[in-house]
Amino acid sequence: MKRKVTLKQIAKELDVSISTVSKSLRDSHEISEDTRLKVQAFAKLYNYKPNNIALSLKNKKTKTIGIIIPEIVHHFFATVISGIEQVANEMGYNVIVCLSNESFDKEVINMEMLATGSTDGFIMSLSKETQQKKDFHHIQEVINQGMPVVLFDRITNDVLCDKVIIDDQMAAYEAVDYLVGLDFKEIALVTTVDYVSVGKLRTDGYINALNDHNIPVRDELIVKIEDIDHCEEPIAALLESQRPKAIFAVNELFAVTCIKQANKIGIRVPEDLSVIGFTDGIISQYSSPSITTVSQNGARMGGKAAKMLIDRLELDDENEQYTTQLIETELVLRESTPTL
């Protein structure tokens, strides 16, 4: 029984990274000649089929779209998938979903798997690790082979392709501007570390809004969370030490954690503290008080991404310019901010 050798197996066998194998097979000069030749010889010996098989299959349409997302236990990504599904089905396409689990290697492996004949194109949101490494060769490669890619939400400017994003910076600006309009001066920010592109943009929006209102940006009011599963402690520390009157949180888990931690130490929401979150998921809806939030319109974003990909698949003109579409956000007012 002859098994097809995979990138992962070659990497393991030669004790190099998956990225090194992938680059060596494309003769990248980032890799030493020694390593390149070793990888190429090994791949040949074990009959490795790189995914430029996709090239020869270009005319054999699968009518299937591959989606690669960082994680699935996340309402936003789930709603994006729903949006993609709906438009894709209406236009006669099937959808396959793979998860990177925030891992660069898994993202590369999934792309390789789906590119070899399973799908016509990709809709994807980058893993945290990919954003950190800034290594996008796997995406560039499938594009070079003629498979269109649409990036959404977590994107990069280093790859030329169609993109769908919300204007994270403007959305954050509007949320903070709304808090300033409620007469708050000391507005805290609970955000992610900077390499997460959307976290960085929302942080920038917060800073711009404060600047435009001549409110000083104070570092002690900004908390950057490294690990979302351990956000209670830094948030509790912020509440205890700064007692902010308003918080803008860049996702809904941070927002609901602000409320829970505030409750624990007798700070009432919205009487003593106003909270605005980001992402209109089920937590924002069902928490008590329910949470005022920037709605990302995940389903609309997914639908738009599907439309862009399918249009490009069915378009013969390859010179068409790439576009970046902005999805509108809206502030959904609920119980965690005072009624005007």
Added chain:
Amino acid sequence: MKRKVTLKQIAKELDVSISTVSKSLRDSHEISEDTRLKVQAFAKLYNYKPNNIALSLKNKKTKTIGIIIPEIVHHFFATVISGIEQVANEMGYNVIVCLSNESFDKEVINMEMLATGSTDGFIMSLSKETQQKKDFHHIQEVINQGMPVVLFDRITNDVLCDKVIIDDQMAAYEAVDYLVGLDFKEIALVTTVDYVSVGKLRTDGYINALNDHNIPVRDELIVKIEDIDHCEEPIAALLESQRPKAIFAVNELFAVTCIKQANKIGIRVPEDLSVIGFTDGIISQYSSPSITTVSQNGARMGGKAAKMLIDRLELDDENEQYTTQLIETELVLRESTPTL
């Protein structure tokens, strides 16, 4: 450019259902000879490739597992996928996810797509429509072709294969038994319509628990929700007309809706009303009060399903008996029931 014709296209062209096409191609006597011949002729004309291609590919392992689930905006299914991913990755397998969106046709189409060379086997939970129709020929077919299938959560006894379930009846029994132990006699049930197998089993568990405690089962305390997106009204009606002191709800959306509706009419939880839900998702955790619930251990269920499937894929003995594994549940006590 020659495109592969799909089941769906044949069905549309001949104005028959996808199931009719699928059955006609396997010469099923459920379909009239006239229709069968018409479908077969059409399929031949358009060079339809049925998925018994999988048979000839049996020795060409893809090292990929196909998952088909009813919906993705659902924390339980998301946690099951996480569990499958983790075990599959540890054992060197990739995972592909497709959604049926509760549609029988989409389930058939997805299976056909994945069975033609993309995956070695399936882990799936049945769509509502499939359970209603009791039509499982698509599953039986891939099993007959030698691709193993593991069913989880929403299963059927009509297909012989490996299964992973929680003991829904026992889990519901224990939840209701717990409420009886708190001295409640009038315990309402908010459940699904009977054709959803897990809803039916949880309803049976509720009835058995009441019977064993000699508490009469009263129809006016049982609400069967047809459409989960419109559960507010029937739940509000139950609360208004019956003023139950305790409610057992068969999922967490029903449970949180009970709490929200109770709050609206001044019924306090847990002081005036105790609520136990099912599925330990983020709603149960973050709602206020947080919700006492039967934890389904989705990740453990997914991990077990992956292990069963991979063991069967790597086992040569085809006579191995099929098994049904039970996943243990536990009652997670939170704020929606009184402290003992």
